[in-house]
Amino acid sequence: MGGLIRRFLKRYNNESEYRKIVDMKRYRFGFGEYKYWDYPLPDIVKDLREGLYPHLAPVANAWMQCLNLETRFPKHLPSLSAQCEANAQMKPTPLILKYPPTGFNTLHQDLYGEVYFPIQAAIVLSQKGEDYQGGEFVMTRQVPRAQSQAIVLTPDRGDMIIFTTNFKPEQGVRGYYRVNMKHGISEVLSGERYAMGIIFHDAVS
Secondary structure, eight states, rough: OOHHHHHHHHHHTTTGEEEEEETTTTSSEESEEEEOOOSSHHHHHHHHHHHHHHHHHHHHHHHHHHHTTTOOSSSHHHHHHHHHHTTTOOBBEEEEEEEEETTEEEEEEOSSSSOOOOOEEEEEOOBBBEEEEOOOOEEOOTTSSSOEOOOOOOOOOOOEEEEEEEEEEEEEEEEEEEEEEEEOOOEEEEEEEEEEEEOOBBBOO
């Protein structure tokens, strides 16, 4: 795994692979940069995206059913991509992120348009304690009629986090209710932290 990740990171500066490069500080998203791959996606990114989606679609549909929402998601990614295209969402959203010392990412949701899939994945490409310090993966869970709860994860290199894009159902005394969530990255204290984001819906721009 380590060798595969190192070979993958060597391609980070191959600008021809990307459709857009974002300076987080410029847009007040944090400090660092991320790059959206262009179509055709690198094989490993394409395979991950298409391979994960069929396992997550039944979960997403169960969420919609629990919350009495009409939205249902197709079994395979090309059908979701067709829905995105019909809504003028044709820009790929998988991305690679780089956080330098003092880098961070503000709490956010990755929606990109009216058509969105409620689950996404992140893969950490650096080892905490070796390549960087700090840089925890942070989620906030909005608790009804209370302050939000913070959830902090410290994954190792190669670990995948599967999490909600914007909300998920939770069961209460009166049935299921919607819990809104955001995610971000805490400050990197030293070193550099790289990660990959796998988002299944496409973007308007």
